[in-house]
Amino acid sequence: MAPWDRLPVPPIRLPRPKGLPWPAGLSWPAGLPWPWGLAPYTVERDLPVTMPDGVVLLADRYVPAGVERPPTILVRTPYGRRGPAALANGLLFVPFGFQLVVQSARGTSGSGGEFDPLGSERTDGLATVEWLKRQPWFHGSFAAFGPSYLGYAAWAIAAEAGPELKAMSLQITASTFRDAAYVGGSFALESTLTWTDLTHRQQRRLGMLTAPLTSRRRALRAARSGRPLAEMDVVAGGEPMRFYQDLLAGHGAASGYWDTRDFSATVGEVSAPATLLGGWYDVFLPWMIKDYLALRAAGHVPYLTIGPWWHTDARHGLPAIRESLAWFRAHLQGDPSGLRRDPVRVYVTGAREWRHYRDWPPPGTRRTRWHLHAGGGLGEDGPRDAPPSPYRFDPARPTPALGGPTLLGSSRPVDNRPLERRPDVLVFTS
Structure with a gap:
């Protein structure tokens, strides 16, 4: 158990920040006050949830004061329930009239059993949903929230959670980590x-x-x-x-x-409205876009946001909270005023501006197939007959990676020209 999982969490009070550096187009939702002093709430610690095999998982429940029949946001995480993790788990939603249930995954932060990454999230998650529906304080609707592994845990149950699942807001994640x-x-x-x-x-x-x-x-x-x-x-x-x-x-x-660990085949079966947020340099972006396309192919209208962020980039934290709050208010509280008009918003890195689209890829986009040419060329015509392009590999002098998506490190763009000049790297240019 992490040390902060034994500590109480006092009410968090945030002053209104001056000049908050929101990217263009990511302003705080219209009509929503910034919580100058967050509304008080109560916390129930270490709620036991028994799994089908008898293992007991622990959850914390945050309840906003003075709110009748608040809808629920469910988060399942292996990264702890308290301390700094509480903010990442959605504590900031509570002052806006949502009760938050945060459960520690099997084998983590006091929950019983052995942590089997990816392997227990469907079974344990569905059992938790059934437990949730039986609670006297559950009022018929809940949402799923979370980045990275938390988002994967939400995908693991989304197709089978039942009509009570009214919304999903997931960030830098995917329905499968296989690829x-x-x-x-x-x-x-x-x-x-x-x-x-x-x-x-x-x-x-x-x-x-x-x-x-x-x-x-x-x-x-x-x-x-x-x-x-x-x-x-x-x-x-x-x-x-x-x-x-x-x-x-x-x-x-x-x-x-x-x-039992790949849920990409069930994405189209998810009926709950979903909003997805990722970064151009995030390691999971290609598969998050596949999830978006699977929802679109099934006739749904998910929202999609892609910013100039990487996986552990702190800059996507506030936009994720802002967009999630607007999504939950629309689909759990019946207030769509904070939703943007266009479902897709992406940051165009070369132009350094946010653009809005009705769909992704943008209408009119043409897919082009490129072919490798002899002598380092790259063109639309081909394939061509040509001898192989050779390079010399020396295991004593391995080829490094100067940039590219990483899970825990920085993935900010880098100049790859020094790498491309190496004799063990082939470069094809259009």
Whole structure:
């Protein structure tokens, strides 16, 4: 149990910030006052929720004062329920008339059982929804909220949660992490090793504080060790780590590992209105867009926001809260005044401006297929007959990555020209 999971959370009071740096087009919803002093609330700690196998998971319930029959926002997380995690889990929604139920995933922060990343979220999540519906304080509607793993846990139950699920607001996440673990068919060492080490250590004393700061450093040290992939978890963490080994072994479809961990096939069955927020440099963006397209193909009208952010970029935190609040007010409280007119809003990096669209890809967009040409060319005509383009690979001088999406590090854009000048890198240019 993290140290702050034993501490009370006092009411949080925020002064109205002056000159809050919202990106253009991401203003606070019209008609909604900024909570100068957040409304008081009560908290019920460590609510026991029994799973079908007898394991007991713990949840905290935040209830706004003076609000009759508040709708519920459900969050399921492996990252702790209190302390700094409380804000990330949606505490700021409570002053606006929502009760918040935050549950710690199996094997984390006091919940029983063993943490099996990705493996228990459907079963445990659906059991939690059934428990929620039986509570005398549940008034018939709830929403799902969360970034990253929290969003994945919401996708795991979304198609089967029942008509009581009225809305979903998910950020920097996807309904499956399968392709993100094997990007382009290659094992995503940075993402899998850093996250495995992070979740492996965070349940230790002060782990919630230290693991986010040191897990990536340990993963980099392991990657530079020259040891085989199968030993990287031991190099980084000092012992074998189950999730890392599972991902290594689960690459092929024959393993069956992803059969109960991939919810992309059920996205079109989700009837609850969904809003999705991601970043151009986020490691999960391609699959978040696939989720959006699956909802559109099923006849739904999800909202989509893509900003100039990466996965751990703090700048997407406030826009996520703002957009989620407007979404929940519209679909759980019947007040659509805070919703924008166009469902899609994206930041165009070259123009440095926000643009609004009715759909994604924008109407009129043409998909172009590019072909590799001899001599480093890239063109629309092809494929052409040409000899292979050779390069020289030296395992003693591995090719680094100067940039690109990462899970825990910064993914801000970088100049790749020094990398492209290496003899072991092929570059094709239009």
